[in-house]
Structures are given as structure tokens and as C-alpha cells.
Amino acid sequence: KAGVTQTPRYLIKTRGQQVTLSCSPISGHRSVSWYQQTPGQGLQFLFEYFSETQRNKGNFPGRFSGRQFSNSRSEMNVSTLELGDSALYLCASSLEALGDYGYTFGSGTRLTVV
Amino acid sequence: QQQVKQSPQSLIVQKGGISIINCAYENTAFDYFPWYQQFPGKGPALLIAIRPDVSEKKEGRFTISFNKSAKQFSLHIMDSQPGDSATYFCAASRDYGGSQGNLIFGKGTKLSVKP
Numbered sequence: 164k165a166g167v168t169q170t171p172r173y174l175i176k177t178r179g180q181q182v183t184l185s186c187s188p189i190s191g192h193r194s195v196s197w198y199q200q201t202p203g204q205g206l207q208f209l210f211e212y213f214s215e216t217q218r219n220k221g222n223f224p225g226r227f228s229g230r231q232f233s234n235s236r237s238e239m240n241v242s243t244l245e246l247g248d249s250a251l252y253l254c255a256s257s258l259e260a261l262g263d264y265g266y267t268f269g270s271g272t273r274l275t276v277v
Numbered sequence: 278q279q280q281v282k283q284s285p286q287s288l289i290v291q292k293g294g295i296s297i298i299n300c301a302y303e304n305t306a307f308d309y310f311p312w313y314q315q316f317p318g319k320g321p322a323l324l325i326a327i328r329p330d331v332s333e334k335k336e337g338r339f340t341i342s343f344n345k346s347a348k349q350f351s352l353h354i355m356d357s358q359p360g361d362s363a364t365y366f367c368a369a370s371r372d373y374g375g376s377q378g379n380l381i382f383g384k385g386t387k388l389s390v391k392p
Contacts, residue, residue: 167320198380205382205383205385206321206368219378219379253320255320260372260378266323268320270319270320
């Protein structure tokens with residue numbers, strides 16, 4: 164059974180640009196969540212999508228957005244990149260809710276903003 | 278109220294020893310407490326989880342102890358092995374099984390097990 168796939172694995176962008184990250188969840192999983200991981204702030208929740216609808220949202224500015232497609236694949240977009248957006252962006256999928264199986268995380272996309 | 282505080286930041290243990298990582302929370306609405314293990318270059322992987330209706334859960338060498346009155350929970354790794362060297366995160370969530378259950382993570386503990 165394939166895991167959560169995130170593409171690309173690495174990205175280097177310039178301040179002010181925008182970026183789109185992609186996540187393919189485990190087959191059958193309908194919930195996709197995104198987390199930002201930095202050395203200073205740790206793992207922080209960005210948002211969760213379920214059946215193409217944003218179900219939960221963390222405390223991030225509107226420059227961070229996402230969407231989910233009918234096949235449960237998800238993308239997140241960051242516009243007007245800032246140096247502080249450099250981080251590992253992790254996607255996690257689950258069947259419908261956290262439950263006993265928790266999340267399955269992908270290996271992440273390492274974004275560097277220069 | 279939303280924080281989960283984790284200690285220590287780093288831990289060095291001899292092979293065969295017991296590793297203990299502690300977490301504390303404030304929000305009494307939390308009802309799900311997982312531990313995740315992360316190796317370099319990988320995403321976190323669920324290790325073990327507990328709900329507040331039990332005080333202890335054991336899976337192999339990994340045990341969660343939960344103290345609801347103190348709002349604390351801990352991970353014990355028995356017979357620690359070099360392969361356990363990783364970063365461990367505690368987390369908490371409310372609305373287990375529902376639609377509001379994003380995870381609040383602790384800051385992580387980097388565990389090194391010396392051979």
C-alpha cells in the first residue's frame with residue numbers, strides 16, 4: 164500500500180514568489196492535513212481538508228491556502244513568499260478523522276526561501 | 278491553553294536503558310494523546326496513542342503513562358536501542374473521531390541511544 168506522497172521533495176524560491184506543493188494521500192483516505200515544521204516553532208497545523216472542503220484552519224496568514232480535489236489529492240499554495248516561510252511542509256492523511264489510526268505523514272517538501 | 282509542553286529537549290541514554298520523555302498540557306478538552314517518532318529526512322510516524330479513560334498503554338517496548346489529574350503524560354522506552362535514536366513528539370487533540378481534531382505538538386525530544 165503506497166504511503167503519502169509529497170512533491171516536490173525540495174524547492175528553492177525567491178522572496179516574493181509563490182509556490183504550490185502537492186500531496187497524494189493514501190488510497191481511501193479522505194482527510195488531508197498540512198503542517199509546517201521549523202526548528203523554532205516545531206510542528207504547526209496549517210489546515211485540513213475533507214471531501215474537498217476546508218474543515219479546520221490553523222493560525223496562519225491568508226497567504227497560505229490550500230485545496231482538495233475529488234480524488235482527495237491536495238495542494239497548498241503560499242503566495243508572496245517571505246524568508247520565514249522556509250520550512251519543511253508536511254502533509255498527513257487519515258481515513259475520516261484522527262481516530263486510533265492517527266495520521267500518516269508524508270516525508271515532506273523542504274522549502275527554502277532566499 | 279492550546280500548548281503542549283515537552284521535556285527534555287534532548288536525551289542521551291545507554292543501550293538497554295530506559296528513555297523517559299514527559300509532556301504536560303493545559304486544555305482539559307483534549308481527548309487524544311499520540312506520540313510520534315521522526316527520523317531525519319522522514320515525516321513523523323505514529324508510535325503509540327492513548328485516550329484519557331486509561332492510565333497506561335503498552336505496545337512492545339513503548340509505554341504511555343497518563344495522569345489526567347496532573348494533566349501530564351509520558352513515553353517510556355524500555356531496553357532502548359541505537360535504532361530508537363530519533364526525535365519524539367508528543368501531541369494532543371480534542372474531538373477524537375470527530376471533525377475538529379487537528380494535533381497540537383510538543384517541541385520534540387531528540388533521543389540518542391549510545392551503544
